[in-house]
Amino acid sequence: MKRTYFDHAATTPTRPEVLETMLPFFNQQYGNASSLHQEGQAAAQAIERARSQLAALIGASSKEIIFTSGGTESDNTALKGTGVISKKKHLIVSAIEHHAVLFTAKAMEKMGYTLTVLPVDSIGKVDPDSVKKAIQPDTFLISVMLANNEIGTIQPIREISSIAREAGVLMHTDAVQVVGNYPVNVEELGCDMLSLSAHKFYGPKGVGALYVRKGTPIVAWMDGGEQEHGKRSGTYNTPGIVGAGKAAELAMNEMQERITSVKKLRDYLLTELPKRVEDIRINGSLTDRLPNNIHLSVRYVEGESLLLYLDDAGFAVSTGSACSSHSLKISHVLQAIGLDAVASQGSLRITLGQENSREDIDRFLDVLPKVVGDLRAISPLFKSKKQEAR
Amino acid sequence: MYTEKVMDHFRNPRNVGVIDNADGVGEVGNPVCGDMMTFYIKVKDHTITDVKYQTFGCGAAIAVSSMISELAIGKTLEEASHLTNNMVAEALGGLPEQKYHCSNLGADALHKAIEDYLSKHSDTLLKKENKQGINTTNENGREK
Numbered sequence: 114m115k116r117t118y119f120d121h122a123a124t125t126p127t128r129p130e131v132l133e134t135m136l137p138f139f140n141q142q143y144g145n146a147s148s149l150h151q152e153g154q155a156a157a158q159a160i161e162r163a164r165s166q167l168a169a170l171i172g173a174s175s176k177e178i179i180f181t182s183g184g185t186e187s188d189n190t191a192l193k194g195t196g197v198i199s200k201k202k203h204l205i206v207s208a209i210e211h212h213a214v215l216f217t218a219k220a221m222e223k224m225g226y227t228l229t230v231l232p233v234d235s236i237g238k239v240d241p242d243s244v245k246k247a248i249q250p251d252t253f254l255i256s257v258m259l260a261n262n263e264i265g266t267i268q269p270i271r272e273i274s275s276i277a278r279e280a281g282v283l284m285h286t287d288a289v290q291v292v293g294n295y296p297v298n299v300e301e302l303g304c305d306m307l308s309l310s311a312h313k314f315y316g317p318k319g320v321g322a323l324y325v326r327k328g329t330p331i332v333a334w335m336d337g338g339e340q341e342h343g344k345r346s347g348t349y350n351t352p353g354i355v356g357a358g359k360a361a362e363l364a365m366n367e368m369q370e371r372i373t374s375v376k377k378l379r380d381y382l383l384t385e386l387p388k389r390v391e392d393i394r395i396n397g398s399l400t401d402r403l404p405n406n407i408h409l410s411v412r413y414v415e416g417e418s419l420l421l422y423l424d425d426a427g428f429a430v431s432t433g434s435a436c437s438s439h440s441l442k443i444s445h446v447l448q449a450i451g452l453d454a455v456a457s458q459g460s461l462r463i464t465l466g467q468e469n470s471r472e473d474i475d476r477f478l479d480v481l482p483k484v485v486g487d488l489r490a491i492s493p494l495f496k497s498k499k500q501e502a503r
Numbered sequence: 504m505y506t507e508k509v510m511d512h513f514r515n516p517r518n519v520g521v522i523d524n525a526d527g528v529g530e531v532g533n534p535v536c537g538d539m540m541t542f543y544i545k546v547k548d549h550t551i552t553d554v555k556y557q558t559f560g561c562g563a564a565i566a567v568s569s570m571i572s573e574l575a576i577g578k579t580l581e582e583a584s585h586l587t588n589n590m591v592a593e594a595l596g597g598l599p600e601q602k603y604h605c606s607n608l609g610a611d612a613l614h615k616a617i618e619d620y621l622s623k624h625s626d627t628l629l630k631k632e633n634k635q636g637i638n639t640t641n642e643n644g645r646e647k
């Protein structure tokens with residue numbers, strides 16, 4: 114059966130061009146970039162090239178890019194790396210941050226820092242005023258994500274950054290879902306730090322970066338060989354870094370095309386869905402939203418069942434239902450936007466990518482009503498609803 | 504993550520539905536993840552002749568409902584009341600660790616349907632014979 118991948122927020126396929134660029138760095142130009150010999154220096158050069166490709170994608174200068182193992186490490190570095198050397202001990206994050214930020218902040222709280230978790234409204238937005246009010250004399254950092262991985266809501270980072278700057282507080286944004294898929298410019302955003310991850314934009318897994326504005330006080334929290342000007346230790350992942358650079362270059366060249374193609378499909382899906390399936394709701398913002406994200410609640414069915422039935426029908430999607438998570442808890446994001454239990458259990462995330470086509474959407478529109486119908490036929494909730502109507 | 508058996512029952516759940524004039528109905532909600540099951544039974548001569556159910560829950564919950572319905576049909580009330588969550592999980596070839604609570608849900612719903620039947624038929628032989636009444640502990644002897 115033809116498989117259709119609708120889970121690009123989870124990860125994307127590595128582009129063939131990217132893979133091709135990476136391959137020589139496994140067994141031909143395999144030198145350690147920290148070595149002075151020719152093999153080492155060839156690797157070092159390739160890394161510097163990738164660094165400038167990545168910097169160009171987000172409007173930074175090469176010196177402001179620290180390569181990491183991915184989004185999680187970048188977020189940890191931003192929070193812990195600034196916290197460790199700050200005399201101030203209070204940090205502010207939003208309630209819908211990725212766990213890489215949220216759990217890092219909570220871990221720091223246990224270590225003696227103080228933490229404010231900002232609520233969001235029903236579309237998942239942080240109110241910049243609430244940030245302003247949360248700032249204390251002891252605040253050293255604000256971390257609010259650029260766009261949410263589940264519901265796709267884009268945050269008013271520029272406004273929050275200027276509030277942070279005025280107060281003399283550092284500003285970090287987790288832009289893992291955005292970089293490479295939607296234009297990002299660190300000057301426009303005004304943030305001091307920004308996390309990104311290559312596998313979210315057709316690069317390889319296991320490599321990411323933290324943008325750190327020049328002059329930002331930050332130290333390594335992982336000790337070792339002092340690579341990356343002492344800010345990140347560990348042997349350079351040359352193939353990964355080279356792949357990330359290539360992926361950044363492709364993203365820059367194709368940005369407009371990527372946005373237009375997924376947006377067109379997304380909007381088509383959004384208009385057709387309510388016509389085909391009753392009792393669904395679209396979650397998140399209709400305007401300030403990643404162009405490839407669709408998040409809906411299919412009432413009276415449970416998300417894991419829905420996901421598995423769709424999987425059987427050839428579609429890879431995602432859900433925030435409690436049953437599908439290891440903790441058996443509803444996603445913290447859906448809780449934070451105040452979605453009721455039934456809507457959260459029936460949540461479905463579809464994230465499109467550039468390889469998806471109109472035919473994929475049409476097939477999905479054919480399959481979904483059937484799958485939902487099957488599950489609703491089993492559901493006691495759907496029955497009671499129909500009875501109520503009688 | 505799921506065994507073939509689970510996937511089979513999940514994909515083609517047996518005995519789905521509602522019995523309009525059921526002899527016993529059992530409804531349970533899952534305290535862990537908020538899901539629901541309703542079981543309907545038909546009883547004749549102390550034997551379960553038909554089982555139907557509706558389930559709002561994960562793949563395991565649906566497979567468990569289906570399996571329990573198969574296991575329960577044809578059993579006497581007494582036999583069916585001794586069906587445990589572990590027996591169901593075993594019949595399904597095992598469940599992932601975090602999904603065992605879904606099998607409790609199924610056994611509970613069936614037992615509730617039986618209790619419901621018995622409460623309406625208090626003159627039943629079973630109640631007299633089985634002094635302990637319905638088995639309310641699971642295999643590990645823990646209270647459910």
Ligand code: FES
Pocket residue numbers: 435436437441533536537538559560561562563564602605
């Ligand atoms: S019904 Fe929620 S995990 Fe099984």
